[in-house]
Amino acid sequence: MESHVRQILEKQHYKVVGQNGAVKLCHWTREQLLRDRGCYKADFYGIASHRCLQMTPVADHCNLKCLFCWRSHTLDSYAAHERDPPIDLLEGALRAQRELVSGFKGDARCELSDWLEACQPKHVAISLAGEPALYPHLGEFIAECHRRGITTFLVTNGTLPAVLERLEPLPTQLYVTVAAPNEEIYRRTVIPKSSQEWKNLLRTLALLPSLDTRTVIRHTLVDGLNLGWEEEYAALDAIAEPWFIEPKGYVNVGESKQRLTMEHMPSHEAIRGFARRLAGLLGLEVLAEREDSRVVLIGDPARPRFVSCPQPAT
Numbered sequence: 001m002e003s004h005v006r007q008i009l010e011k012q013h014y015k016v017v018g019q020n021g022a023v024k025l026c027h028w029t030r031e032q033l034l035r036d037r038g039c040y041k042a043d044f045y046g047i048a049s050h051r052c053l054q055m056t057p058v059a060d061h062c063n064l065k066c067l068f069c070w071r072s073h074t075l076d077s078y079a080a081h082e083r084d085p086p087i088d089l090l091e092g093a094l095r096a097q098r099e100l101v102s103g104f105k106g107d108a109r110c111e112l113s114d115w116l117e118a119c120q121p122k123h124v125a126i127s128l129a130g131e132p133a134l135y136p137h138l139g140e141f142i143a144e145c146h147r148r149g150i151t152t153f154l155v156t157n158g159t160l161p162a163v164l165e166r167l168e169p170l171p172t173q174l175y176v177t178v179a180a181p182n183e184e185i186y187r188r189t190v191i192p193k194s195s196q197e198w199k200n201l202l203r204t205l206a207l208l209p210s211l212d213t214r215t216v217i218r219h220t221l222v223d224g225l226n227l228g229w230e231e232e233y234a235a236l237d238a239i240a241e242p243w244f245i246e247p248k249g250y251v252n253v254g255e256s257k258q259r260l261t262m263e264h265m266p267s268h269e270a271i272r273g274f275a276r277r278l279a280g281l282l283g284l285e286v287l288a289e290r291e292d293s294r295v296v297l298i299g300d301p302a303r304p305r306f307v308s309c310p311q312p313a314t
Contacts, residue, residue: 005060005075015096018084022059023096034109040290044297046306053121055093056128057135065191070254071129086141127155133163149312158204159197170213179220181232189226205240215242222250223266234281243303247275249294268294
């Protein structure tokens with residue numbers, strides 16, 4: 001990682017791990033520890049928010065420049081050709097998380113038992129910044145998490161279908177972000193670095209039904225940009241046949257404030273309306289929602305919502 005990139009990340013309260021990885025304490029980890037309020041993934045999928053490690057294996061590299069991303073578009077770094085070994089990356093990320101939660105131990109609002117659990121994460125969200133599928137040892141990293149009894153949620157922009165085709169093992173839950181209903185809006189919204197990214201996303205959507213894991217399509221929705229077009233989104237979702245769909249409203253935070261305004265944040269009522277229309281088109285149901293996160297869960301109620309932790313290897 002180039003030194004100026006590291007400085008930017010550290011100023012933004014990331015813990016840099018190894019050459020290219022990073023960890024950042026999630027807002028909802030704090031909320032769970034201090035106010036007993038978990039994130040929407042706790043409601044939707046049973047994830048314990050105080051035991052969730054939010055990290056990325058490639059904080060300094062992404063092939064999109066999404067307008068809605070909180071990440072700085074100046075972070076791309078090409079200095080390092082070697083990527084961190086998966087065990088080193090995981091150990092470093094766990095160590096960074098323990099450092100980040102260390103100060104909560106003395107806070108009267110934090111139960112000691114919760115703090116002790118927070119020091120031993122049981123869930124890794126492989127997202128945060130950059131595009132995780134660019135990490136060449138992703139399967140080995142996921143395998144090491146599962147070997148330790150840690151669940152994994154991988155969030156990808158879907159532009160690397162060849163990586164997903166050969167990924168072994170698959171994560172506990174695979175998210176693919178679909179932030180546009182068609183190629184024209186895609187180019188305006190995510191600013192792809194090549195002309196192939198939309199076609200690659202379509203390849204990924206076609207691949208999803210064959211993957212033996214829980215799959216989620218996330219629609220990150222920006223008012224005045226990509227919110228609406230439910231019939232076109234429904235056609236894409238019908239190709240992917242995901243377990244669940246998450247329409248989620250854009251939040252004006254981080255570096256996105258330099259590209260978008262508060263007016264681009266849709267209301268929860270707008271997200272709810274989009275979700276209901278989309279669910280109706282797909283023959284699915286609205287299963288849950290969280291107004292404070294402006295997110296709705298769509299799916300088949302027969303599908304099991306809550307994840308179970310893999311058994312640690314002996």
